[in-house]
Amino acid sequence: METNDLDADRAPMRASGGTVDGPHGRPCGRDGTFVDPDGNGVVLVTRESGD
Template sequence: MGGFEPGSARGIMLVTTDVDADCARLTEAGTPVQGPDELPWGRMASFTDPDGNGLMLLTEAHQ
């Protein structure tokens, strides 16, 4: 998917097996992270990349 201006992308979802560990690594690297929060579909956190794009991390809930 091309054609985006830097900082204009929102809601890019990255699925991970351990959102808590990934949030800890991002925080240690100096990236502010919101969450993770417990939601019906799993644990999710959000952060912004250096260009200002909005990304989300998700660990899906197991049924």
């Protein structure tokens, strides 16, 4: 899933008990993964400006 604010979107996931990994710097932007309390995995991606 693409997001405009990776850091802000990670906060409620962590607060709700989800497992959060990242953010990780990548050549095209940053990403972070989380696993919700039901075991569903999601990757959040934010692109670098100008991409």
